[in-house]
Amino acid sequence: SPQMVLRLSASASSAVVVSALLCAACGVDLRATEEAGPTEVEKPDQWFPMNDAANLGRDISGNARHGLAVALSAVTDASRGQVARFADSALVFVPVMKQDFTISLWVKTEQLGPAGDFWSDGPRIFNGDISGVHLDFSLALLLDKAALGAGMPDDSDADKLALKSARSVVDGAWHHLAITRDGERGLWSLFVDGELDTSRSGATGPLVLPDSVSFGVLGETDPKTPPLEADLSDARLYSRALSAEAVAFLATR
Numbered sequence: 001s002p003q004m005v006l007r008l009s010a011s012a013s014s015a016v017v018v019s020a021l022l023c024a025a026c027g028v029d030l031r032a033t034e035e036a037g038p039t040e041v042e043k044p045d046q047w048f049p050m051n052d053a054a055n056l057g058r059d060i061s062g063n064a065r066h067g068l069a070v071a072l073s074a075v076t077d078a079s080r081g082q083v084a085r086f087a088d089s090a091l092v093f094v095p096v097m098k099q100d101f102t103i104s105l106w107v108k109t110e111q112l113g114p115a116g117d118f119w120s121d122g123p124r125i126f127n128g129d130i131s132g133v134h135l136d137f138s139l140a141l142l143l144d145k146a147a148l149g150a151g152m153p154d155d156s157d158a159d160k161l162a163l164k165s166a167r168s169v170v171d172g173a174w175h176h177l178a179i180t181r182d183g184e185r186g187l188w189s190l191f192v193d194g195e196l197d198t199s200r201s202g203a204t205g206p207l208v209l210p211d212s213v214s215f216g217v218l219g220e221t222d223p224k225t226p227p228l229e230a231d232l233s234d235a236r237l238y239s240r241a242l243s244a245e246a247v248a249f250l251a252t253r
Contacts (some may be wrong), residue, residue, distance in 0.1 A: 037249035044236040045096040050084035065089035067093030088227040090216035099183030102238040109230035113141030119149030144170035176251035178242030
């Protein structure tokens with residue numbers, strides 16, 4: 001069976017794991033040597049490396065929460081190796097996010113989103129939207145910015161407004177994006193390239209998400225948005241809000 005080597009380097013803030021992990025469900029031998037960084041980055045609840053053309057939906061977290069890759073293709077990138085190319089395609093999966101969460105991933109695109117302030121108008125990097133006003137969320141593009149749509153169930157006008165990054169993410173280069181949510185405080189944070197870019201407080205409590213969410217979107221959305229045209233790599237999902245230190249570390253992977 002194919003092998004994938006996961007290299008980890010020790011530091012004072014990390015746990016050093018030396019073991020061979022066998023993912024029986026996907027048939028991949030994950031040999032962990034030295035991982036670096038805060039211990040909180042270990043054990044994501046879902047981990048889609050998207051680096052194997054035959055298994056773009058494979059979850060290597062050990063939890064076997066695999067996704068369904070639809071119309072996705074793999075391309076070879078000079079800096080990241082095999083990555084997933086999204087063009088009217090999607091990686092669909094059952095969400096692990098309940099209240100607190102982190103999504104960390106790498107994105108490369110030259111696709112400008114539309115102008116404006118409504119996140120739902122832009123091509124969606126991540127889609128967790130439910131029609132209507134709910135405590136859901138999505139991540140899209142508006143012009144050259146990442147645009148987080150964080151549900152505001154008590155304010156239908158604010159529900160439409162994007163939390164836009166200050167930094168550009170549309171330039172044909174790789175950018176690390178991360179979203180965190182502290183559900184007890186209702187705090188949403190958007191990180192770009194390992195740094196906190198912007199944040200906003202909103203409703204507290206559990207999320208209300210569809211039965212399946214996706215990177216990219218299949219079919220039409222409401223309102224209709226253009227399909228995502230981007231390369232994605234190394235998406236990690238946690239059912240907890242990681243610290244800024246942990247997000248900064250993931251931006252070096």
